[in-house]
Amino acid sequence: MAYEAVIGLECHIQLATRTKMFCECPVEFGAAPNTNVCPVCLGLPGALPVTNRAAIDAALRLGLALGCDVRAESVFARKNYFYPDMPKNYQISQYDRPLCEGGTLPVVMAGEERRFALTRIHAEEDTGKSFHPERLGDRKISRVDFNRAGVPLLELVTEPVLREASECAAFLTALRRLVRWLGISDADMEKGQLRCDANVSIRPPGQTTLGTKTEIKNLNSIKGVEKGIVAEIARQTAVLESGGRIEQATLLYDADHDKLAIMRSKEFAHDYRYFPEPDLPTLVTSDAWRADARVRLPELPWVREERLIADYALPPYDAAVLTEERDLSDYFEELARGVPPKTASNWLMTEGLRHMKENGWDVEGWRLRMPVGAFATLVQKVEAGELTGTLAKQALATALQEGAAIDAVLARPEFQVRSSSDDLLPLVRAVVAEHPGPVSQYRSGKLQTIGFLVGQVMKMSNGQAVPQTVKQLLESELARLE
Amino acid sequence: MNRADAWRHSARATAAAVRDGALRAADAVESGWEGPGRTWEDSVHAMVHADPAARSAGAASVAAGPLAGVPVVVKDNLCTTEYPTTCGSKILAGYRPPYDATVIRRLRAAGAVVTGKGNMDEFAMGSSTEYSAYGPTRNPYDLARVPGGSSGGPAAAVAYGLAPIGLGSDTGGSVRQPAAFCGVFGLKPTYGRLSRYGLVAFGSSLDQVGIFARHAGDVALTYEVLAGSDPCDATTRPGAAPDVSGWDSGVRGLRFGWPANLWAKSVDRDVIDGLEEAAAALERAGAERVPFDFLPGEYAVATYYLVATAEASSNLARFDGVRYGFRHPDGDDVRQLYVKTRSAGFGPEVQRRILLGTYALSAGYYDAYYLKAQRARTRIRREYQDAFARCDFMLLPAAPTLAFRIGEKTEDPLAMYLSDIFTIGANLAGIPGLTVPVGLAPSGLPRAVQLLGPEDSEPALLRAGRALEVRGDGARLARTHETEFPWPTKR
Numbered sequence: 001m002a003y004e005a006v007i008g009l010e011c012h013i014q015l016a017t018r019t020k021m022f023c024e025c026p027v028e029f030g031a032a033p034n035t036n037v038c039p040v041c042l043g044l045p046g047a048l049p050v051t052n053r054a055a056i057d058a059a060l061r062l063g064l065a066l067g068c069d070v071r072a073e074s075v076f077a078r079k080n081y082f083y084p085d086m087p088k089n090y091q092i093s094q095y096d097r098p099l100c101e102g103g104t105l106p107v108v109m110a111g112e113e114r115r116f117a118l119t120r121i122h123a124e125e126d127t128g129k130s131f132h133p134e135r136l137g138d139r140k141i142s143r144v145d146f147n148r149a150g151v152p153l154l155e156l157v158t159e160p161v162l163r164e165a166s167e168c169a170a171f172l173t174a175l176r177r178l179v180r181w182l183g184i185s186d187a188d189m190e191k192g193q194l195r196c197d198a199n200v201s202i203r204p205p206g207q208t209t210l211g212t213k214t215e216i217k218n219l220n221s222i223k224g225v226e227k228g229i230v231a232e233i234a235r236q237t238a239v240l241e242s243g244g245r246i247e248q249a250t251l252l253y254d255a256d257h258d259k260l261a262i263m264r265s266k267e268f269a270h271d272y273r274y275f276p277e278p279d280l281p282t283l284v285t286s287d288a289w290r291a292d293a294r295v296r297l298p299e300l301p302w303v304r305e306e307r308l309i310a311d312y313a314l315p316p317y318d319a320a321v322l323t324e325e326r327d328l329s330d331y332f333e334e335l336a337r338g339v340p341p342k343t344a345s346n347w348l349m350t351e352g353l354r355h356m357k358e359n360g361w362d363v364e365g366w367r368l369r370m371p372v373g374a375f376a377t378l379v380q381k382v383e384a385g386e387l388t389g390t391l392a393k394q395a396l397a398t399a400l401q402e403g404a405a406i407d408a409v410l411a412r413p414e415f416q417v418r419s420s421s422d423d424l425l426p427l428v429r430a431v432v433a434e435h436p437g438p439v440s441q442y443r444s445g446k447l448q449t450i451g452f453l454v455g456q457v458m459k460m461s462n463g464q465a466v467p468q469t470v471k472q473l474l475e476s477e478l479a480r481l482e
Numbered sequence: 483m484n485r486a487d488a489w490r491h492s493a494r495a496t497a498a499a500v501r502d503g504a505l506r507a508a509d510a511v512e513s514g515w516e517g518p519g520r521t522w523e524d525s526v527h528a529m530v531h532a533d534p535a536a537r538s539a540g541a542a543s544v545a546a547g548p549l550a551g552v553p554v555v556v557k558d559n560l561c562t563t564e565y566p567t568t569c570g571s572k573i574l575a576g577y578r579p580p581y582d583a584t585v586i587r588r589l590r591a592a593g594a595v596v597t598g599k600g601n602m603d604e605f606a607m608g609s610s611t612e613y614s615a616y617g618p619t620r621n622p623y624d625l626a627r628v629p630g631g632s633s634g635g636p637a638a639a640v641a642y643g644l645a646p647i648g649l650g651s652d653t654g655g656s657v658r659q660p661a662a663f664c665g666v667f668g669l670k671p672t673y674g675r676l677s678r679y680g681l682v683a684f685g686s687s688l689d690q691v692g693i694f695a696r697h698a699g700d701v702a703l704t705y706e707v708l709a710g711s712d713p714c715d716a717t718t719r720p721g722a723a724p725d726v727s728g729w730d731s732g733v734r735g736l737r738f739g740w741p742a743n744l745w746a747k748s749v750d751r752d753v754i755d756g757l758e759e760a761a762a763a764l765e766r767a768g769a770e771r772v773p774f775d776f777l778p779g780e781y782a783v784a785t786y787y788l789v790a791t792a793e794a795s796s797n798l799a800r801f802d803g804v805r806y807g808f809r810h811p812d813g814d815d816v817r818q819l820y821v822k823t824r825s826a827g828f829g830p831e832v833q834r835r836i837l838l839g840t841y842a843l844s845a846g847y848y849d850a851y852y853l854k855a856q857r858a859r860t861r862i863r864r865e866y867q868d869a870f871a872r873c874d875f876m877l878l879p880a881a882p883t884l885a886f887r888i889g890e891k892t893e894d895p896l897a898m899y900l901s902d903i904f905t906i907g908a909n910l911a912g913i914p915g916l917t918v919p920v921g922l923a924p925s926g927l928p929r930a931v932q933l934l935g936p937e938d939s940e941p942a943l944l945r946a947g948r949a950l951e952v953r954g955d956g957a958r959l960a961r962t963h964e965t966e967f968p969w970p971t972k973r
Contacts, residue, residue: 045567045574045577046561046681047680048716050713050715080796080843087800088800090796271844278686278793279686
């Protein structure tokens with residue numbers, strides 16, 4: 001029997017604030033262990049937390065972007081459990097009065113916009129990191145790095161509204177785009193800046209009550225989320241089909257071996273003993289603060305995606321690619337002021353993204369080397385027939401490689417087009433003479449062979465010949481042979 | 483003033499002498515150690531950490547502030563960089579904080595020198611200082627008796643003359659009750675007026691740093707130095723602290739509540755005598771007595787022990803042997819490390835309260851215990867507000883008895899908890915309370931009264947406290963006779 005899966009996600013978003021959630025230690029990835037620490041984030045006796053307003057502001061903007069109800073008064077709570085990398089053995093989080101509730105994340109799947117309902121978004125602090133087991137002489141030891149302890153996190157929880165692993169992957173991709181778009185997180189899953197746990201249950205089609213759920217942790221890439229959920233749905237299905245029962249449990253997903261392992265079963269489930277954090281006053285987000293945060297929201301990615309389709313007549317695919325990053329869509333819109341939009345999109349998506357990827361540049365890095373005006377000039381020359389596509393691509397590569405201005409590169413002799421018949425006819429004749437086979441194929445009616453011959457002439461001209469001219473010259477030369 | 487007699491003087495006079503160059507800071511600081519310290523410390527055991535080198539380093543660099551050169555004894559749950567901070571617990575044996583508590587920083591900025599760390603019940607849980615892992619403190623007025631607790635060490639040290647000022651912490655009476663047992667002033671300020679940053683937490687929503695002194699004027703002086711918001715403590719109150727400079731301006735026109743129903747039963751005659759004499763003295767000084775019945779929530783003790791233990795169970799979770807303090811050597815895995823470290827590191831009273839608090843917060847019990855206690859607390863706070871609509875402050879006992887005997891209540895936790903019955907209300911309501919010594923009982927033990935006022939009523943409490951300042955023979959103490967005090971005598 002085919003079962004229906006019901007999935008809810010819990011996503012942790014590490015905020016890119018300057019300082020930690022409750023102290024002034026810097027938020028920094030990759031510092032030497034235990035260097036970005038102080039009495040507060042080490043949980044030393046007597047130390048007290050003070051809320052970082054920048055982190056709350058980031059949470060507010062995310063909440064407003066997702067259409068959540070933002071509480072004017074929310075409450076921090078202590079989540080109590082023992083773990084060596086948690087300095088106080090409680091985590092300052094939020095419980096029954098979180099900052100944001102409700103809201104939806106729009107996700108475009110197969111050209112269709114879906115809106116996935118959210119339960120809540122709350123602010124909390126991250127834990128440190130354990131490394132184990134290591135050895136010291138004959139003893140097994142663990143080490144703990146508290147640099148991450150106290151880094152601001154937002155926990156975003158969805159309603160159980162996802163049905164397939166692929167939806168979860170699309171959801172996370174959309175969430176990652178949004179938090180980067182808002183500039184609140186780098187959301188690099190490899191660095192743990194975006195983390196995801198999934199609650200999964202299955203049920204026979206048509207059943208409205210929920211099955212027993214399991215929680216999968218350690219899903220540290222979008223691919224891993226998808227594969228982990230697929231594996232868990234398969235595992236649960238096999239259990240039910242063999243007449244078994246699903247036990248409530250927390251599972252760890254091992255992406256390297258595509259395996260799930262039980263971390264703890266229900267009988268060892270934690271009782272977190274939540275209660276309001278007495279060291280922090282009620283978190284008040286005034287009307288003015290919320291209104292200001294709303295004003296500071298940029299045009300949201302899904303809105304811009306729709307607008308690129310409507311205003312520039314771009315295919316949905318192009319709009320999706322160009323709105324993967326806010327900077328990229330900004331660059332596109334600037335480029336489209338001087339270049340036909342679809343042409344701008346093509347050049348940016350192929351040449352632009354290729355160079356960014358090959359060189360490891362972000363859009364900002366690309367813009368530094370290829371200002372919009374310069375890129376527009378290049379594309380305009382191709383549009384005007386003053387430059388071939390091949391030459392333009394070569395010129396672009398040369399300019400980027402040498403760090404030279406595109407105008408200076410285009411002025412070089414090797415980037416001038418050759419379009420005069422007198423100039424090109426000797427090349428055409430040489431190619432016809434050198435390739436009797438294709439020539440006879442063409443003459444016996446396989447007219448598409450001309451493409452090959454054009455290519456040979458282009459090669460001989462180092463790409464400088466204008467293809468249309470070459471084609472005309474070849475056609476008349478081949479006709480003349482008869 | 484000189485090294486031999488500086489210890490008898492008030493902090494105010496000592497600081498003035500140091501600022502004027504009439505007394506060296508080192509002499510001011512060592513006076514208490516060389517005089518009464520030699521007489522008393524071995525038998526009283528008020529101090530758990532003291533270090534002559536740290537004192538002389540402190541004295542060598544005093545600021546010319548309002549407390550210039552004044553030695554201050556601080557309870558061992560306030561973080562200090564030059565002494566260990568052990569909270570009377572084995573689990574923090576040898577722990578030396580890398581930072582000073584905000585109140586310690588303010589003391590130093592005002593010129594004070596921390597003269598040592600005072601003994602306390604482990605993690606401030608207790609009312610007798612018998613639950614210290616470093617041995618009990620004794621009452622200097624009767625060495626067979628307790629000094630009260632949990633801040634018994636600083637209270638006893640100030641009483642016998644080691645220092646004119648002490649700092650304690652008051653979660654349910656831990657400053658006001660030992661102040662009463664040792665015959666000194668003890669102020670628990672309004673919640674949020676003194677920073678808790680660097681005070682090792684017991685019950686965060688109840689804890690407040692408190693001040694011991696032998697004179698009302700020294701309490702006012704110290705309050706002025708310490709009170710005020712702290713960017714490191716989000717629970718401090720914004721804005722300026724109330725102005726207590728009028729502490730010696732008399733009580734004319736003040737109305738004091740007289741809830742005599744509170745001591746109708748189970749309160750010692752000596753305590754009641756002290757209250758009646760104090761009330762009469764206040765009336766003679768021009769204050770008006772307002773009698774009324776006051777029932778500050780029948781459930782105050784239950785409420786207090788739920789809130790305090792719930793918060794404590796979480797606050798004390800960090801003592802696990804992983805990062806600092808005591809670690810049991812035999813932990814084979816992390817769970818065993820936790821269990822063995824905490825079982826061996828915490829004493830029985832602390833373990834009892836952690837268990838109580840953990841239970842109160844557990845799934846299925848939270849609503850019945852913690853949540854209900856929070857509701858009761860709101861109601862108790864309102865009852866105090868209502869009472870203060872009728873008076874500027876009220877007079878009541880600090881404790882139902884005078885200092886009790888060592889060992890008398892250690893086997894009966896409930897009896898020990900009930901000794902807090904008159905003090906816990908102020909912590910639940912967040913209001914200030916001041917213990918005022920009113921001479922000695924015929925037995926030679928100190929007597930005291932407690933004044934409770936609404937939020938930020940410290941100025942009125944200190945005015946009344948000053949008006950009640952008395953000599954050993956019960957006569958009012960003149961301001962010019964600031965060395966007079968019913969000093970304990972060695973028996």
